[in-house]
Amino acid sequence: MLFTLIKNELIKLMKKSKTWIVFALFAAFIAVTIFAQYRSDKNMRVWSSPEKQLEMAQDNLNYYNEELELNKDTDVNPEYITYLQEAIENSKAQIENCETCTKYFQHFGACYKAEP
Numbered sequence: 001m002l003f004t005l006i007k008n009e010l011i012k013l014m015k016k017s018k019t020w021i022v023f024a025l026f027a028a029f030i031a032v033t034i035f036a037q038y039r040s041d042k043n044m045r046v047w048s049s050p051e052k053q054l055e056m057a058q059d060n061l062n063y064y065n066e067e068l069e070l071n072k073d074t075d076v077n078p079e080y081i082t083y084l085q086e087a088i089e090n091s092k093a094q095i096e097n098c099e100t101c102t103k104y105f106q107h108f109g110a111c112y113k114a115e116p
Helices: 001-017 016-047 050-071 078-108
Strands: none
Touching: 001 078, 016 050
16 A cells, blocks of 8 residues: 555656656766766876976976076065075975885886876
8 A cells, every 4th residue: 555655656756857857957967076076086196196296396496496596686585585595495305205206106116107
């Protein structure tokens, strides 16, 4: 008796077009969410790879060196020059660290290759 009532209510519910629209919207939402997570994961793998970290550290070092050369002979705040010199030292240390990590991962094969 109860099973028959539930079955009849489900049949009535499935005949309504509004139900199918809600199902379709829910499925589309799930598909968009899955795709967004996939793209986010792919992007995270690329940006957190040792090769990309090394590239970004070298770009930072180049920027700081250029900035220091541009501002060395001008009337810039001396604290800014000191900041740039410290940033250059930190970038060099970061590059050393990234190179060490890259060599370690390549030696032991533990490094995953990031998808382009």
